[in-house]
Each structure stands twice: as structure tokens, then as C-alpha cells.
Amino acid sequence: MIIRLAEGSLDTKFGTFQQILYYDGQKETIALVMGDVARKDNVLCRVHSQCINGHVFNSTECDCREQMEMAQHLVQQAGSGVIIWLDQEGKNNGHMALLQSRKLKSQGIPQSEAYVRLGYSADARSYVRAAEVLRDLQVQSILLMTNNPEKTSQLQADGLVISGIRHLTSQKTH
Numbered sequence: 001m002i003i004r005l006a007e008g009s010l011d012t013k014f015g016t017f018q019q020i021l022y023y024d025g026q027k028e029t030i031a032l033v034m035g036d037v038a039r040k041d042n043v044l045c046r047v048h049s050q051c052i053n054g055h056v057f058n059s060t061e062c063d064c065r066e067q068m069e070m071a072q073h074l075v076q077q078a079g080s081g082v083i084i085w086l087d088q089e090g091k092n093n094g095h096m097a098l099l100q101s102r103k104l105k106s107q108g109i110p111q112s113e114a115y116v117r118l119g120y121s122a123d124a125r126s127y128v129r130a131a132e133v134l135r136d137l138q139v140q141s142i143l144l145m146t147n148n149p150e151k152t153s154q155l156q157a158d159g160l161v162i163s164g165i166r167h168l169t170s171q172k173t174h
Helices: 064-078 095-106 111-117 128-136 149-157
Strands: 003-012 015-023 028-034 043-049 081-086 142-145 162-166
Touching: 015 064, 015 128, 028 064, 028 128, 043 064, 064 081, 064 142, 081 128, 095 111, 142 149, 149 162
Parallel strands: 043 081, 043 142, 142 162
Antiparallel strands: 003 015, 015 028, 028 081
């Protein structure tokens, strides 16, 4: 269960978002909210997992940074929406798994399969916290920006109403 810790405005190149910090006793989750989303249907929403290489180090090996920028741009165009940032580096296997998988990826092995070969889960992410954030924000239904069908099914299993999917054009994966 999450608790809301703090909030404040965040000016970005895509406009001003309300940044809301949540905590579940182990990890922080951040919601970036633009406009009024409470008790609204078809709220544009991106659930995004942390990627240090893409977001901090500007790696060209994945499209995480580009997907975040696309999501912020689409929310700005719509005038409202929610982006939820989850602390789930390396599909929640951690940065060590990412580093260890590089050799296998260079041999053409997909990221998820590389994780499995190294003894990690193909995808250990959970979207329970994202569902809790959306409930806290009183969002009625979302238009989910994702290329991941597993994310969609997990959020629906957590009781969220997904009114549609908006795919984000992606060239690379990780």
C-alpha cells in the first residue's frame, strides 16, 4: 500500500506538471500529473519504469528516454494526463542484471531471454503501485500509452479500466 508523501510543481520542456511522491515502505513512485484527472474517463496515462542508462546516461541502446518524451509530449498536447514513474530498473531485475546481460544481447539474444539465461526473471515488473496511484488520483479509466501487452493485462487485473491503448513508436527495446 502506498502513501502520498509530498507534491509540488515541476516545469519541463513539455509544460508544468504536478509531481506527486508516493512511498510503499521500500520504494518511491512518482506521478507526473497535468490538468484535472480526478473522476475523469479516458485519461492519457503512461506507466514508465526507471532506466538509468537511457534517462541519466543518454544510452542509445534503448528507447526509454524517447518513450518518456513522447508520453510527456502527448500529455501536453491533450492538456491533461498522468505519467507514473516506477523504480523498476532492468525490468525490476536491477542494474546488475542489465550489465550482465550485455554480452548476450551483443550476440543477438533478446533482453528478456538474456535475463532468463542469467537466472533472472524475463520481466519481474509489477504494476500494482501504478494502479494504487491511479486510484489515489481518482482516475476512472485510462488511455494507456504502451507497447507492452503484459502491462495492460496486469493493470486490468489490478482493477483498472483501460479504455484504449496508444502505442508509442519504438525502434529499440531493453
